[in-house]
Amino acid sequence: MNSVIIFLIVTGLILFLATTVGLLRFPDFYSRMHAAGKGDTLSSLLMLGGLALYEFHEINVATLLVGAKILLIAVFIFMASPTATHAITDAGYESGVKPWQKEKTASEDEG
Amino acid sequence: MDAFFLGIAVTLCLMMLLALYRAISGPTAIDRIMGVNVIGTKTTILLVLIGTLYHRVDMFVDIALAYALLNFIVTIGASRYFQHHKNLQPRGYGFRFKAEEDK
Numbered sequence: 721m722n723s724v725i726i727f728l729i730v731t732g733l734i735l736f737l738a739t740t741v742g743l744l745r746f747p748d749f750y751s752r753m754h755a756a757g758k759g760d761t762l763s764s765l766l767m768l769g770g771l772a773l774y775e776f777h778e779i780n781v782a783t784l785l786v787g788a789k790i791l792l793i794a795v796f797i798f799m800a801s802p803t804a805t806h807a808i809t810d811a812g813y814e815s816g817v818k819p820w821q822k823e824k825t826a827s828e829d830e831g
Numbered sequence: 832m833d834a835f836f837l838g839i840a841v842t843l844c845l846m847m848l849l850a851l852y853r854a855i856s857g858p859t860a861i862d863r864i865m866g867v868n869v870i871g872t873k874t875t876i877l878l879v880l881i882g883t884l885y886h887r888v889d890m891f892v893d894i895a896l897a898y899a900l901l902n903f904i905v906t907i908g909a910s911r912y913f914q915h916h917k918n919l920q921p922r923g924y925g926f927r928f929k930a931e932e933d934k
Contacts, residue, residue, distance in 0.1 A: 722832065726835065729835075729839055730839075733839060733842060733843070733846075736843070736846055736873065737846060739850075739869065740846045740849040740850050740869075743849070743850055743853045743865075743866065743869065744849060744852065744853060749858075749859060749861065749862055749865075752853070752862065752865065753865060756865055756868070756869050760868075760869050760872050760873075764872050764873070764875070764876060767839075767876050768876060768879065771876075771879050771880065771883060774832075774883065775888060782889065785889075786888050786889050786892055789892045789893070789896065790879060790888075790892055792896065793875060793879070793892070793895055793896050793899055796896070796899055796900070796903075797872060797875070797899060800899070800903040801868075801872060801903075803903075803907070804868055804903055804906040804907060804910070805868075807906065807907050807910040807911070808861055808864055808865055808868070808906065808910045810910070810914065811861055811864075811910040811911070811913045811914040812859070812861045814914045814915060815861075815913060815914060815915060815916045815917055816917060817859060817861070
């Protein structure tokens with residue numbers, strides 16, 4: 721039981737490490753959003769799943785209720801985080817943020 | 832098991848500081864919204880972790896649920912506000928792009 725919990729939480733932590741590295745090192749807004757959206761959602765799900773499993777170590781009404789609430793947070797994040805990611809990306813696209821390109825054109829060098 | 836959760840919480844805080852760098856110095860405004868969104872999602876997990884450490888999860892899980900809802904609403908509202916701003920693309924670095932536009 722404990723090994724499963726440790727595996728879930730450490731996997732979530734590694735995914736969040738990948739998210740932060742992508743957030744810091746990717747060159748433009750869209751690729752940063754790509755790293756943040758997916759890694760953030762899955763690491764949240766894994767860590768909340770591990771914490772809910774830790775709540776179920778003894779079964780009674782109180783721990784079942786708390787574990788169900790943690791799973792409710794996980795379900796909410798699973799729906800809300802991709803929606804928020806899409807909303808932010810749409811805001812960037814609508815306001816004309818340019819995607820990153822490898823070679824700079826002359827107009828970008830002036831600006 | 833408590834030491835494990837404490838280590839996870841401290842590591843999560845350090846990684847949230849890395850995301851805070853993007854939230855502070857992100858070139859555009861929506862980069863900052865993105866960084867704040869990542870930090871808010873992780874704060875939800877950090878609240879459940881703190882509740883597990885203090886053996887009061889029944890209290891902290893409600894706070895975490897409310898925080899997740901608030902974080903979602905803040906992100907949606909801020910991204911809708913910036914949807915048709917035409918001057919998100921920075922001209923200089925970070926903080927200066929609004930001032931240069933006024934000239």
